[in-house]
Amino acid sequence: MSDMTDLPEITDSHCHLDFPDFEGQLEDIVARAGRAGVTRMVTICTRLRLEPQVRAIAEAHAPVFYAAGTHPMSAADEPLATLDELVALAKHPKFVGIGETGLDYHYTAESKDIQQTSLRVHVEAARETGLPLIIHSxxxxEDMARILTEEFQNGAYTCVMHCYSSGAELARQMLDLGFYLSMSGIATFPRSQEVRDIFAAAPVDRILVETDAPYLAPPPFRGKRNEPAYVEKTARVGAEVFGMDYAEFAAQTQANFDRLFSKAQLKAKAA
Structure with missing residues (x-):
């Protein structure tokens, strides 16, 4: 993509391009991302019944890959995902991760039991397929650390804590398991120093960047619809957090993404 931009290449590791916010605009969204140096995007399916339309977006746009799972806030409203179902979806060449899954007790604590059951199914699928687990927490x-640690002891798997804004102790425990932390627009907000400190204490070879678009746009777009092109703004803050220049940090996050989402790397090279 060097003909499109002189900016360092970067990957938006988590966005939601099937959301109504982007309807009819995906050609422009992907093109703007490319002009910002964003050469890959992983669009996330949060309800498995919507997987065909998320898959179609990845099939229609070369830079877009996808993952699928049952979001914890939907776990009580959707059929429980099965191991066979997730393993079958993972056969698609552009399917690169399991999730997002996880636990959300902020809005949906009343469904914590089914969330935990759903989470363990997704962990099993990540273990079975070798694809990274994508976690919303x-x-x-406490429950997140306990379940992911128990499951890791039952058999290793890889994982990214997406849009990380939880506590320092959970971050430490997840990093100890070899997992990754993903930096979203939250890390760019003025009042998010605690989040930036957690990232600064982490190994830089375990950091990804994402938008979670259409949510959490970084400055100067805060309060507006987020989109993959804006991940560059978050990554510039990430570079400051780690005391690196932007090109160096972008290259590091690319290497990290390639290591964790190795299927996206192989597919991109084949293309």
Whole structure:
């Protein structure tokens, strides 16, 4: 993509391009991302019944890969995902991760039991397929640490804590398991010094960047619809957090993404 931009290449490791916010605009969204140096995007399916339309977006746009799972806030409303179902989806060449899954006790604590059951199914699928688990965690640090650690002891798997904004102790425990932390627009907000400190204490070879678009746009777009092109703004803050220049940090996050989402790397090279 060097003909499109002189900016360092970077990957938006987590966005939601099937959301209504982007309807009819995906050609422009992907093109703007490319002009910002964003050469890959992973769009996340949060309800498995919507997987065909998320898959179609990845099939239609060369830089877009996808993952699928049952979001914890939907776990009580959707059929429980099965191991066979997730393993079958993972056969698609552009399917690169399991999730997002996890625990959300902020909005949906009443469904914590089914969330935990769903989470363990997704862990099993990550273990079976060798694809990374994509975790959403909010106000559930203790249960999250316990379940992911128990499951890791049952058999290793890889994982990214997406949009990390939980506590320092959970971050430490996840890093100890070899997992990754993903930096979203939250890390760019003025009042997020605690989040930046957690990232600064982490190994830089375990950091990804993401938008979680359409949510959490970084400055100067805060309060507006987020999109993959804006991950560059978050990564510039990440570079400051780690005391690196932007090109160096972008290259590091690319290497990290390639290591964790190795299927996306192989597919991109084949293309």
């Amino acid at each position: 909010r106000d559930a640090d």
